[in-house]
Amino acid sequence: MQISESDLKYLELLSDSYRTIGEASTEIINLMAIQNLPKGTEHFISDIHGEYESFLHILKNASGVIKLKIDELFQDTVSEAERKSLATLIYYPEQKLEIIKQTEPNLEDFYRKTLCRLIELCKKVTFKYTRSHVRKQTPKEYGYIIEELLYGAPSHENKTKYQESIIDSIIEISAADDFIIKMSELISRVSVNRLHILGDIYDRGPGGDIVMDALMKHHSLDIQWGNHDILWMGGAAGNMSCIANIIRICTRYDNLHTLEVGYGISIRPLVTFALSTYADDTCPNFKPKVSKKDALYASDVNSLAKINKAIAIIQFKLEGQLIEKHTCYEMDALRLLHKIDYKNFTVEIDGKVYELNNKYFPTIDPEDPYKLTETEEAVMERLTAAFLESETLQKHVQFLFSKGSIYSTYNDNLLFHGCIPLESSGEFSEVKTSDRVVKGKEWFDYAERIVRQGYFGEEGSKEKERGIDFFWYLWCGYKSPLFGKKKITTFERCFIDDESTWHEAKNPYYSLINNEKIVDKIVEEFGLTKGVARIINGHMPVNKGTSPLHAGGRVFVIDGGFAKPYQKKTGIAGYSLIYNSYGFILASHEPFESAHIAVEQEKDIHSTMVAKEDITERILIKSTDTGKMIQEKIDNLKKLLYSYRNGLIKEKI
Known part of the structure; x- marks a missing residue:
């Protein structure tokens, strides 16, 4: 056995932990035994969207x-x-x-x-x-x-x-x-050794903060950020466009509880502004999807509609400013306020003119439509301060950074939320950034580095400013690995009745993942094994009649509709993927009523097995990423034994 000088330096340090031949030998025997145990169970969940009761039950x-x-x-x-x-x-x-x-x-x-x-x-x-x-x-x-x-x-x-x-x-x-x-x-x-959360913890459902509290108590997990998560992370960093989007979604789904109770963020400045500015506007297309009807129902709906419209207009202005500031985003298609004819109340999109269904724009200056009014500026400054000062939100976002990433590789599986941006030819999309062109894995690594700079960077630095802005691009940018669509059509859904304008074209990734050659191209790009490695992602709800499995079982898309608004399309209430020592098990879940009913009536979530992988030999720890790390330690301990026995290092008896 050859022991180099650099080996000896490391082995001297290792000898502090294993001081004798006996101690080193015992640890080698122990590690070799662990290598031959069955691998632990991994649990994959995606797109929780604040549905905390269902999520907590599935954890239990x-x-x-x-x-x-x-x-x-x-x-x-x-x-x-x-x-x-x-x-x-x-x-x-x-x-x-x-x-x-x-x-x-x-x-x-x-x-x-x-x-x-x-x-x-x-x-x-x-x-x-x-x-x-x-x-x-x-x-x-x-x-x-x-x-x-x-x-x-x-x-x-x-x-x-x-x-x-x-x-x-x-x-x-x-x-x-x-x-x-x-x-x-x-x-x-102990029933689950490792939990993988494939993004979209937040929005739509009532308890994203409660889900985060549960995740912070979990013994072993990793998180791949979703576009809804990056939105809240951007809000916590002070990105006003992200903050406006968060509040609009919360009002749209009548989910102010997360903001106001979970995170202690008061939207009173916005409420005061909205109810005054839009007092005479019924805001019909901004009415929330309210599920709880009580004596305050009618008043709630009318107030939330005005708040929704007020923050939406602010959002479109702020986004227009960001797009103009960062031409490399290539998102001019979202700048529509200057394409409105404020006399005839029409808007031009892709060369076609559409009538607006709402004609009241008291805060927009047609000569400078993306400029906030003084009152709008004051509202956003107060809201931004509230996001920055929320201790619970900051704690949760710091946890997302510590346990999360845009993608991860684990046991020959590539995990991410949205998509790998591809061209229709199957080639990786080239993405223009402010300093270079990137694609594939390099794009993922670059994007993660930029947002980390946005949150943790030095105050006042250009890197921090660029990173803060970039959170919004990852939320809805065409080539964002978290979004995966050509264009987000929030404006069209708010102001145009023609539903053909609402269509959000998917990235070619979602059709190309049925091709095993494309799958191999992707996994090789991320350093995984061709012909073996799998892709697991969420983001796109799997509609009724379609399969969550692609490319002969090499790709799992496991967004099955945790969020109640999606369940009409999916027909179920989510997927869970289990990977144990016998292979993969994919299960679909029926809607969960409540924890109270689960206890009183002993009513579990009914799950149906969608797919199961049967293998003849159990997967052992030595075949996993943990096994590779253990083997590296065994090899080093064997070198230490050799060094003890040959007098290269003295035992510390």
Whole structure:
């Protein structure tokens, strides 16, 4: 074995952790054993869009994995009703225990039976992990007890009595409730080894902030930013165009709760301005999609419509300014305010003239249509300050930066939200930036670097200013990897009745991904294995009658309609993709009613298997990215052993 001078310097450092031949040998044996365990389960979810109750339930049930394990383990010994009840208990232990304690005639018997079943289930979901890994996931206050229940008793004949005595003690000291809660949390936690969120945490649904809180508590995850996420990240960086878009979407979907309650951002300046400026305008095309009808319904709808229109006009002005400032964005098609005939109330788009359905523009100067009025400027300055000062929003966005990226590669899978910008020929689209032309992986890396500079850059620097502006391009730019359409048609949807103008042409990527040669071209560009690597993305809802699988199962598009507005088109309420040691399982989910109904009626989300990959040999950790890192450590430890045994490095006895 050849040991270079640079090797010796590193091995000297490594010897501080493994001080003797015995310590290095033990670690090699341990790592080689881990290499031959089955790979952990990965869970892929996309396009949550603030639907926090559905999302939290799918986290709790691991997309049906836990119920599947319960059925496998207890199908022959426990009734279907009891298995459903056990699953509900694991998903919602505190709530379910309260109901059980009110109805269960023999509580001690329930505790004993339930604890035994939870122990058996925990053994099943943890068998592929080392004791060390399970110990790290176990609540500290019960660490020793749980370890004894899972692995304890020195001989088989004593094992049952040993475990029974522990369970009896738990019940006797009134710790059963807390122990059941902690065991349930442990089972949910270890059922999924890695969570991948493929973008669009925010908008439409009522709880993007609640989803973020849950993600911040997760033990192992990565996030690929979606265009709706980058919008909020841009808002947190102070991009006024992003802020205007956020507020418009929140008013459109009657989702001010996230802004005002979740993030403490008051839109009072905008409300005051809108209700005054548009007092005589009914704003029919700006009425929100309100779902909750009560005594304030009519007033809410009228007020939100005026707020929506006010912020939309401000948005179009701000976007026009950005497009003029950055000619490299090539987005002149969105600058439409100067193409309006303010006498005849028509607008010219692509050489064709359309009548406007709203003719009230009190804040637009036809001679300078993209200039904000003094009041609009004051409104935006106050709103921007509120976004910058929201501690919770800033905390969530910092987490998105720390755990997220535009794309990632994991276990020979390429993960991203939107698309790889392609030409119809299948070539990577060339993108003009302010300093050069980029394409493919280089474009993704460049875009991520620019927005990171926008958020973390030095105040007042040109790099920070350019980065702040660039958040908006990633939200809706034609060649943005997060958007994937030729043009966003917000103006047309607001002011033109002709729905042909609403069409948003998709990037050729979405038709070309049925071609395996194109798929191979893409995965090779990102350093993955031709003929093997897969692409997993979301963003485009998979409509009824179409498949989420492309190129013979090499591409998964898993946006199935978490957001309720999409469910009429998709016919379902989302997809989940599971990748375990037996391959991929793609499941579709029916709509989720509420956590309350799930507990009271033991009603789980009904999932249907869409596709399943069956393999003859289980995938082991040594075949994964983690396995490659472990192998590198094994190789270095073997070099350290050689150095100890040949006197190149002294043991630290």
